Amino acid sequence: MRSVIIDGYVDEPACFGVPPYISPYIRYIAGALVESGQKTNDILYFTIDQLRIPGSSDFSVIKEADLVIILSGVTVPGKYLRSTPITPSEIDYLCKNSKGIKIIGGPIKLGYSKEGGQKATYLTFPDDSYLASGDIEAFIKDLFDESGKLVDPASIDSRLRTNDEIARWSQKGAFIIEKHPDYPNVMCEIETYRGCGRNVHCSFCTEASYGYSDYRKIEDVISEVAQLYHFGARFFRIGRQPDIFSYQSKDIGESVRQPDAEALESLYSGIRAVAPELKVLHMDNANPLTIATFPNECREIMKTIVKYHTSGDVAAMGMESADPTVIKANNLKAYPKQVFEAIKLMNEIGAKRGTSGLPELLPGLNFVHGLPGESKKTFQLNFDFLKNVLNSGLLLRRINIRQVMSFPSTPLENMELPLYPKQFSKYRDKVRKEIDLPMLRKVIPKGIVLKDVLCEVVNKGKSGFWTSGRQMGTYPILVQIPEKLPLWQYRDVIVTGHGFRSITGVPYPLDINTASGRLMKEAGLPAPEVAAILRMRPFKNKDDVLMKVPGISGYSSLISVD
Ligand code: SF4
Structure with a gap:
């Protein structure tokens, strides 16, 4: 019995799984297979990019596999340096060219669109494949009877997994990271919870489809990290949750839950204890309303993060719009004043530069365009907000501007979407030039x-x-x-x-015995000195260079002689 997991990649508002990231779903699927009695040697894993390599021998394994599991789903598409998520036609091709049972799942169940600014639609897949309309990892577990034999996939009722199940599967599936093509340079996306704790949900958001916030136990998350660490993981991002500040938060009968600073201290210190030599510990996603409503608790949490994490950390805040009309029409979570307060507080705690060369912890901002209520004025309001942040001397690590993708099952599905494509690209260019560039120079x-x-x-x-x-x-x-x-x-x-x-x-430093003239010039070395270096090298040591090319003395900290 041989199973193949194909990673078609996921990119959701609160979960990332495009190389070098490996999503938790892949690890949960692998763990569900192990718990069902499958041997780790018989569980194969390929990314879609591996399968695209012409003549890839991996493809023949897929043809013969008994079970082919395809994970896919990009609900917030981005641009990726060297990876491309699986396409519907590739899913079709893979299904049609394998003999075994084919199970498809992940966020693709919510719909598909090639890019933002469009409506996503449900896909249909080849007749002999099955879509896990609940959680794919739960579907895979239910695919085996107690003796470890496959059952008829048509007999399975799709369902959601429980936190107890993923506590086990995440550990049993940790071995799969060794099969990632980037291993050991793999970022493990870690889940603390999913679902949204708000009573009303932002019109465009797919996170609400996971229900109310369902927190994993602190000890379960720590045990998962320990197991990943055992298999060689050194890079971690606590990224699978919509708001890290709300992890284990308390319902106090208000629209915002009260953060639990002690829970975050236990989580972060626990991770450090089981993964002492980790190289990266980052986070993702912060709700600015939580920070603005509970500044004292959130200040403590930020201090905890900065104490235990590695620098270069970013808290992506979903601002979405600075236009009150858009905020109201779409039940967005925070108003500009609250977002500004959150940015200010995070700068106070996190703007100091760390050992990676980057500030410790900075906010990022996400904007969504094309929402109901948007007008030409929206672009000006968003720009003015960003300009104010820049002029106030506050730092933002990143500004993400995208066009909304409307998914079936979100409130946006039945709403009329405004379209201002010309204003959108003009505005985005203006932000790039007038905000991003000066901000990057400061960061x-x-x-x-x-x-x-x-x-x-x-x-x-x-x-x-x-x-x-x-x-x-x-x-x-x-x-x-x-x-x-x-x-x-x-x-x-x-x-x-x-x-x-x-x-x-x-x-x-730049080894001037081997560096090209182009690199030396880019480093700022004057052209006559570069010419002299190229003519006279190799040098014995730094003193040798300084003696023979005295004009280089002002740049001595930049260079080395190997
Ligand atoms: S606050 Fe809005 S964007 Fe964030 S998870 Fe909830 S519904 Fe989604």
Whole structure:
């Protein structure tokens, strides 16, 4: 009996699983298979990008597998450096070309659209495949009887999994990370809870489909991290929840729940205790209304995060709109004043620069356009809000602007959506130039050294080769290095310039016995000195360079001689 899990990737508002990330769903599925009696050697795992490689031998394994499980679902599509989520035609192709039972699941059950600004629709799949309309991991568990034999998939009632089940499956499935093509450079997305605790829900949000907030036990999350760590995981993001500040929060009869700072202290200290040598511990998602309503509790939580995490952390806040008309029409969670207060508080605790080269903890902001109530004025209000943040000296790590995708089963499904495509692209360009660029210059100024940038892709442009890399972590900044560098190696990089949403840099320190003239110039070394270095190298040591090329003395901290 051989099972294959195909990772078609997920990208939801509160869960990410595109390489180098591995979503919790993949690990839960693997754990459900193990609990059903399957041997770990007979559970194979491929990403869709692995299967796209022409002539991939992995494909023949899929053809012959007894069970093919396809995870998919992008409800908030982004741009990915080297990965592309599975397409409906690829799902069809895979189903039609495998003999075994085919189960499809994940957020794809909520609908599919290629891009924002469109209505998502339910997909139909080949006749001999089955869609898990509840949780795919629960479907997989129910697919086996007590003796470990497959049952008829048509006899299964789709259902949601319980927290007790994922407590077990997350640990039993941790081994699967070793089969990820990026291993050991894999970011494990960790779930603390799903579902939304609000009584009313934002019109566009699919998180409400998971029901009311359903918190996992602290000890369960810590045990999962311990097991992942045992299998070599060193990069973690506590990202699968809509608001980390509300984890284990108390219902006090108000529209916002009261945060539990002690619970967050137990969670973070517990993770550090079981994963002492972890390299990254980041988070995702914060509700600005929680922070603005409970500043004292949230200040404590921010201090806890900064105490135990690794720097470069980002709390993505779903602001969605600064326009009160849009906020009201769509039941959005927070008004601009509250978002501003949340940004201010987070800057107070998190703006200090950490060892990664980035500030410890900064807010990010998410905006959604195309919501009911939007008018041309909305664009101005959003821009004015951002300008005010910039002029106030506050830092934002990232501003995400997207067009809404309307999903069946959300309130948006039956609402009329306004369309201002021209204003949208004009406004987005204006934000890129007038907000993103000056903000990026403040967050990551020239001369800052970013530690451990993983080189991932090499491209050839008009000016020569460029290597693109990122730090492992949440919302990593794209780093462009004007040189062809070996891939899958970590480099420290000194920042030399800024794009709207990326930075340019050179390896730090720069080995001038091997660096190209182009790299040395990008590092700021004067052209005559670069020419002299190229002519006279190799050098024995730094003193040798300084003696032979005295004009380089002002740059001595930038260079090395290996
Ligand atoms: S607050 Fe709004 S956006 Fe956040 S999870 Fe709830 S419904 Fe979704």
